[in-house]
Amino acid sequence: MFTGFFDLPWWGYIVYTLAVTHITIAAVTIFLHRHQAHRALELHPLPSHFFRFWLWLTTGMLTRTWAAIHRKHHAKCESAEDPHSPQILGIKKVLLEGAELYRKEGQNKETLERYGHGTPDDWLEHHIYNHDRIGIWSMMAINVLLFGPIGVSIWAVQMLWIPLTAAGIINGIGHYWGYRNFQPDDASANVLPWGILIGGEELHNNHHAYPTSARLSNRWYEFDLGWFYIRILEILGLAQVKKVAPPIKLDTAKTHCDFATLQAVITHRYDVLAKYTKTLRRTCAGEMQELKARAINVDLAALKRWLRFDASALPVKERAVREEVLNHSKVLNTIYTMRDELAAVWQRSNASKEQLLQQLEDWCLRAEASGIVALQEFSRRLRCYA
DSSP states (O other): OOOOSOOOOHHHHHHHHHHHHHHHHHIIIIIIIIIIITOOEEEOHHHHHHHHHHHHHHTOOOHHHHHHHHHHHHHTTTSTTOTTOHHHHOHHHHHHHHHHHHHHHHTOHHHHHHHOTTSOOSHHIIIIITOHHHHHHHHHHHHHHHHTTHHHHHHHHHHHHHIIIIIIIIHHGGGTSSBOSSOOSSOOOBSOSEEOTTTTTTBHHHHHHSTTOSOOOOSTTOEEHHHHHHHHHHHTTSEEEOOOOOOOOBOTTOOSOOHHHHHHHHHTHHHHHHHHHHHHHHHHHHHHHHHHHTTOOOOHHHHHHHHHSOGGGSOHHHHHHHHHHHHTOHHHHHHHHHHHHHHHHHHOTTSOHHHHHHHHHHHHHHHHTSOOHHHHHHHHHHTTBO
16 A cells, blocks of 8 residues: 655654644735735735645635635624624534635625725636635645555645634634624624634734734734744745734823824724723623612623624614613713714714814713713823824
């Protein structure tokens, strides 16, 4: 029986499998995600073509299809049009059938035409890489030639790796469970602070807060392995970073809002909302106890959810429940109303800078006159954004 060109110890096959699957992850996060889908960096033709070739061998995915589906996910996140939202479809379906959801959306011509712009459209893409089965069967043949029959098992792991990690864990768990640094209008979460196994994609909440950033880590304790590889490519002259998330700067000497405050608040709007939620959470919990003492039933999970989303984003029934609860509490009514009004500052695209600045200053004045200590503290911090 043919045993391949290399006879490795058992741990050698494990190392090889981990190495090739990791290259695939690197290709997805650097090439497909950060370079193609979001244009956060430019890649030299050498790594760009290598990644395309490697993905053809190990996944059979077309660049245009992947980028289009991912862009649609951002545009329609957590809605019925989101290709893979666990909030809509359920965590079990996305976790276990993520690859099927990807293939289904990949057949949607409207998605490809609307969101697939700017991706490779050359001879290789049309005559080589669009033959996905040739690529993945070629990978199996290479593994068998290298290691004999055990190469089939290695190939099977390679074929399962992206459906399990990217389609399942990131699209599923990354919108269902984890910690949140920021408060975008979706359920994205950071699965782990150390983005190693999936090349940094574990930092999914950070990505949704700053989708065009080439670096996914944002806090000092977070590590993005994909960013480490990008920096190496940049040092070698094989990549050029275009955008990273700007650092948050606070000027504690400021006592009023200016245009720098306005620009910073708009740029870091998801951080602003996250800080608002964190600052007002204890006040909401205390008010909930007051309502319960008056025999008014309030769900703590609902209170937290209302701090995360605008009232317009809630289901009609839940919106009615929210309205009823707020009618029983002046404090909660102030907190949630002002939360929606703050979010409206960066949603009013037709207003001039002067008008937006005046609205932000008026918001701060009303917050500080509210009599709610936590809201007053938040307003004073908001003025310090610079």
